[in-house]
Amino acid sequence: MSFTHLIQSAVIKSLEELYGQQFSDKDFQINETKPEFEGDYSIVLFALVKKLKLSPQILAKNIGDYLLQYSADFISGYNVIKAFLNLHISEQTLQTFLAKNYNDVCFGKKQLNHKKVMVEYSSPNTNKPLHLGHLRNNFLGWSVAEILKANGYEVYKSSIVNDRGIHICKSMIAWEEFGNGATPESTHTKGDHFVGDYYVKFNDEYKKEIKELVDAGTPEKEAEKEAPIMKKTQQMLLDWEHGKPGLMELWNKMNGWVYKGFDETYKRIGSDFDKTFYESQTYILGKEFVKKGLEDGSFYEKDDGSVWIDLSDVGLDEKLLLRGDGTSVYITQDIGLVKQKFEQYQLDESLYVIGDEQIHHMKVLKEIVRKLGMPFADNILHVSYGMVELTTGKMKSREGTVVDADDIVDEMIATARHHTEELGKVKDFTEDELRELYETLGMGAMKFYLLRVDPKKRMVFNPEESIDFHGFTGPFIQYTYARIQSILRKIGEQDTNDKTQWTKEKLLPLERQVILFLEKYENTVTQAAEELNPSVIANYAFHLAKTFNSFYVELSVANAESEAKRSLRLHISVMTATVIKSALQLLGIAVPERM
RNA sequence: GGCCCCGUAGCUCAGUGGAUAGAGCAACAGCCUUCUAAGCUGUGGGUCACACGUUCGAAUCGUGUCGGGGUCACCA
Numbered sequence: 001m002s003f004t005h006l007i008q009s010a011v012i013k014s015l016e017e018l019y020g021q022q023f024s025d026k027d028f029q030i031n032e033t034k035p036e037f038e039g040d041y042s043i044v045l046f047a048l049v050k051k052l053k054l055s056p057q058i059l060a061k062n063i064g065d066y067l068l069q070y071s072a073d074f075i076s077g078y079n080v081i082k083a084f085l086n087l088h089i090s091e092q093t094l095q096t097f098l099a100k101n102y103n104d105v106c107f108g109k110k111q112l113n114h115k116k117v118m119v120e121y122s123s124p125n126t127n128k129p130l131h132l133g134h135l136r137n138n139f140l141g142w143s144v145a146e147i148l149k150a151n152g153y154e155v156y157k158s159s160i161v162n163d164r165g166i167h168i169c170k171s172m173i174a175w176e177e178f179g180n181g182a183t184p185e186s187t188h189t190k191g192d193h194f195v196g197d198y199y200v201k202f203n204d205e206y207k208k209e210i211k212e213l214v215d216a217g218t219p220e221k222e223a224e225k226e227a228p229i230m231k232k233t234q235q236m237l238l239d240w241e242h243g244k245p246g247l248m249e250l251w252n253k254m255n256g257w258v259y260k261g262f263d264e265t266y267k268r269i270g271s272d273f274d275k276t277f278y279e280s281q282t283y284i285l286g287k288e289f290v291k292k293g294l295e296d297g298s299f300y301e302k303d304d305g306s307v308w309i310d311l312s313d314v315g316l317d318e319k320l321l322l323r324g325d326g327t328s329v330y331i332t333q334d335i336g337l338v339k340q341k342f343e344q345y346q347l348d349e350s351l352y353v354i355g356d357e358q359i360h361h362m363k364v365l366k367e368i369v370r371k372l373g374m375p376f377a378d379n380i381l382h383v384s385y386g387m388v389e390l391t392t393g394k395m396k397s398r399e400g401t402v403v404d405a406d407d408i409v410d411e412m413i414a415t416a417r418h419h420t421e422e423l424g425k426v427k428d429f430t431e432d433e434l435r436e437l438y439e440t441l442g443m444g445a446m447k448f449y450l451l452r453v454d455p456k457k458r459m460v461f462n463p464e465e466s467i468d469f470h471g472f473t474g475p476f477i478q479y480t481y482a483r484i485q486s487i488l489r490k491i492g493e494q495d496t497n498d499k500t501q502w503t504k505e506k507l508l509p510l511e512r513q514v515i516l517f518l519e520k521y522e523n524t525v526t527q528a529a530e531e532l533n534p535s536v537i538a539n540y541a542f543h544l545a546k547t548f549n550s551f552y553v554e555l556s557v558a559n560a561e562s563e564a565k566r567s568l569r570l571h572i573s574v575m576t577a578t579v580i581k582s583a584l585q586l587l588g589i590a591v592p593e594r595m
Numbered sequence: 596g597g598c599c600c601c602g603u604a605g606c607u608c609a610g611u612g613g614a615u616a617g618a619g620c621a622a623c624a625g626c627c628u629u630c631u632a633a634g635c636u637g638u639g640g641g642u643c644a645c646a647c648g649u650u651c652g653a654a655u656c657g658u659g660u661c662g663g664g665g666u667c668a669c670c671a
Binding site: 029031033034036037042044046049050081082083084125127162165166167304306315316317320322323324325327329330331355356357358359360361363384386387389419420422423425441452453454456457458459460462468469470471472473475476478479480482483484486487488489490491535539542543546549550552553554556557558559573594595 | 597598599600601607608609610612613614615618619620626629630631632633634635636651652664665666667668669670671
């Protein structure tokens with residue numbers, strides 16, 4: 001039970017004893033006491049004052065006295081300002097908390113709750129390499145999954161690879177037309193970049209053809225449809241769905257190149273999946289559902305053979321599910337996959353980490369699922385996040401104005417190297433240790449930068465300014481951890497087992513502050529899971545590191561005036577390191593032993 | 596136009612019903628014989644977009660306005 005919970009129940013009990021009335025946690029608020037007032041936690045009494053028709057002073061005094069009498073081991077004092085009852089947590093409570101948890105690597109983690117959740121994230125298209133926006137998705141999805149695990153869920157990470165569709169055909173057409181048999185190997189290009197280049201080439205060519213047609217007098221709308229290269233692409237999609245020989249080999253070959261490139265990137269950024277689905281398989285399932293829906297009247301067919309669903313009764317439009325030529329669209333495969341996921345994995349919830357430009361799409365998917373009579377429509381959750389934009393505007397892969405994921409990761413690692421060399425603290429590191437350190441710091445900076453912001457807000461990235469390594473950053477937190485490891489190396493851990501001495505020491509304000517902060521970690525992990533929001537953890541980790549650094553400078557272990565004090569500070573340090581490590585782990589950020 | 600999201604210090608962001616609204620960056624002033632200065636301490640910097648309402652109390656809740664973005668595709 002957390003401190004706030006303990007206070008809650010103690011106050012409820014005191015009210016019951018004093019006034020013979022039942023109250024709940026909603027009848028009063030417990031806040032952390034602001035630094036300018038004395039105390040640790042404050043009870044806001046306005047609502048109670050109203051209900052009980054007592055003056056705040058009297059009410060506060062009554063509750064305060066009661067707590068002092070019956071919860072003396074936990075509450076050691078109180079004061080009243082206006083209608084705020086400020087409580088002091090007893091030293092004994094703080095020290096017992098520290099003694100109990102300082103070495104618990106599972107601190108903050110909850111027991112299994114026997115609920116199964118799938119987190120679908122990443123879900124790349126196989127026609128272009130990953131960019132900065134995908135990184136936000138990958139980090140967010142991975143982190144949400146880990147946060148849920150820490151809260152007792154059984155989690156499956158999954159990805160649906162969009163390996164079919166008109167966009168893939170565009171790359172294939174361009175490669176056939178302009179590739180002259182080139183391969184990633186022959187051009188020394190990473191596979192996903194290689195294929196992505198042909199996607200850009202397609203769009204260049206497409207634009208050229210449209211312009212030619214428009215110049216010859218064709219209206220623009222028509223030109224977009226009639227451009228020869230687009231016609232070829234549409235034919236190719238049709239041929240693909242019919243499994244045309246030769247075409248499948250080309251498709252497999254090009255996808256193979258892309259997967260190889262993706263694997264490299266995933267390995268580097270730490271994305272992993274328990275299950276990978278392929279759209280080329282799920283779209284068939286989707287088509288079957290469409291057929292079924294057509295038979296039972298949920299869907300209807302138009303004159304050209306296209307299949308639609310009418311969602312106007314739930315405030316949405318009609319939606320195309322299958323094209324007139326029988327080929328499937330984006331949502332078709334989603335319909336196929338929903339049921340498979342829930343049934344195969346016995347899921348309680350299915351999360352989709354997808355950008356907020358697809359909020360509408362997910363809403364439509366949910367309604368379709370409901371209309372098809374599947375029972376789990378309400379257990380589909382969209383974890384949406386805002387776009388990452390550049391100072392120069394939006395990233396457009398078709399126009400090649402993107403911050404490439406591989407490039408930015410390289411850049412971050414190079415920056416980490418630059419900073420480290422400038423500081424010159426790592427002269428005794430081996431080559432391998434240095435490489436690992438740069439990787440840890442570079443990825444730490446990158447991940448923290450993308451996770452520290454509330455996911456639902458869009459964020460602007462300025463490619464001119466490299467990501468900072470000072471202040472509210474991953475490396476600052478990593479640095480704090482490395483400092484603590486340094487203490488342990490120097491002073492040794494021999495006295496970390498002796499709690500008997502230091503539990504008698506009086507706590508100084510900074511010591512209290514750090515311990516109280518550490519105690520908040522469990523609640524933070526819960527909150528992050530409820531909100532599906534890793535930035536809650538990121539902000540916590542930063543403030544913990546910040547609080548600890550003040551403590552570190554002011555109250556050094558080396559300068560402790562007694563053995564017991566030294567031991568106490570060592571224990572606080574050890575627990576801080578444990579919590580930092582476990583918080584950063586939830587963000588996918590590793591921690592260096594030295595830096 | 597309908598629906599959805601956002602608007603807090605020069606910049607990037609916390610804070611979502613409580614006390615005098617907080618961090619980081621940038622600026623300025625201090626602090627390295629000491630367990631790591633990727634750090635610490637201090638100073639300056641605010642009409643919480645605006646208006647009205649609900650409330651003992653509003654950055655936080657409601658309504659409206661303005662500004663930015665998204666979406667309403669036989670693109671994915």
